[in-house]
Amino acid sequence: MTEWVEMLVTMADGPKQPVQGVVVPYRHSDEPWHFYSASYGEDPVLLHLRPGGVRLYRWGRRSRIESMDGDPIFVSDGDTAWHFTSDPQRPRSTSVRNVQFYGPGRELAITRPVTHWVGDHHARPTGPVTDLDCLGRRCWSVDLAPRESRAMPSPSLRLVVDADTGAVLEQHSGDGVTGAAYTDVTVGSPIDPALFTWNGPVVTDLESRALAGRGDPQWDESMQWFHENITAEPIYVPVLMDFTPPLVDLTDPESGSFSAPLGPNNGFANMRARSSGDPVQQNHGR
The missing domain is CATH 2.50.20.10 (Lipoprotein localisation LolA/LolB/LppX)
Structure with missing residues (x-):
């Protein structure tokens, strides 16, 4: 399946x-x-x-x-x-x-x-x-x-x-x-x-605003200058997130089953024993 x-x-x-x-x-x-x-x-x-x-x-x-x-x-x-x-x-x-x-x-x-x-x-x-x-x-x-x-x-x-x-x-x-x-x-x-x-x-979006009467020429000119002299590409900043669990709930030490929060508001990591087949299964969720 x-x-x-x-x-x-x-x-x-x-x-x-x-x-x-x-x-x-x-x-x-x-x-x-x-x-x-x-x-x-x-x-x-x-x-x-x-x-x-x-x-x-x-x-x-x-x-x-x-x-x-x-x-x-x-x-x-x-x-x-x-x-x-x-x-x-x-x-x-x-x-x-x-x-x-x-x-x-x-x-x-x-x-x-x-x-x-x-x-x-x-x-x-x-x-x-x-x-x-x-x-x-x-x-x-x-x-x-x-x-x-x-x-x-x-x-x-x-x-x-x-x-x-x-x-x-x-x-x-x-x-x-x-x-x-x-x-x-x-x-x-x-x-x-x-x-x-x-x-x-x-x-363009800037021209569309101006054509619709909603654009401020001053801001449009400033943005055009920025695109020509600084960058016209999107500006992305990579974000480092802390997934270190503050605590671990060890539900079954023999099988290694546990549940742990991944830092503040980042979801959980879980491990539990399989019901059949291989001994353990990992599940990661938010």
């Missing part, structure tokens, strides 16, 4: 081979759709899959979404995103982490950061991973409970993932109301990496 952690590792960084095909979303409800978003001054980049379907190209964390006529809608190299809805000749450019996706299909179109799947509020499987065939390919399916951090009630999530590449081929809500799936898929055929980039003119 496939374990959830194996499925997660396979899909964590996006498809390992080029994947392309037609994706069609659905929504079996006439109830109003509620979507909440926030942005810092600039117009938000809101992305959704068109009801009639789109052509989707995936490779690693890279994405390209086209209309059924072949016009680009969204392009991402995994770090930067270009959104073509407002102006096909001058797309909006922003970090992919700022893209807000509404409606079904996000799991197919954009690979989430690994941090989405770990931590206290990550989505947890509600049952075992099952094997199935999808579009003639060996796949895994799993049902995930709603993330605990969400303020609005939401249904569970079912994902169907290609076992060889890690590509998400289907996404369905647990109540059966919404979802998206490939209607056909091609795996392994070469894709020009240039399809995942844009080298033409763009509208």
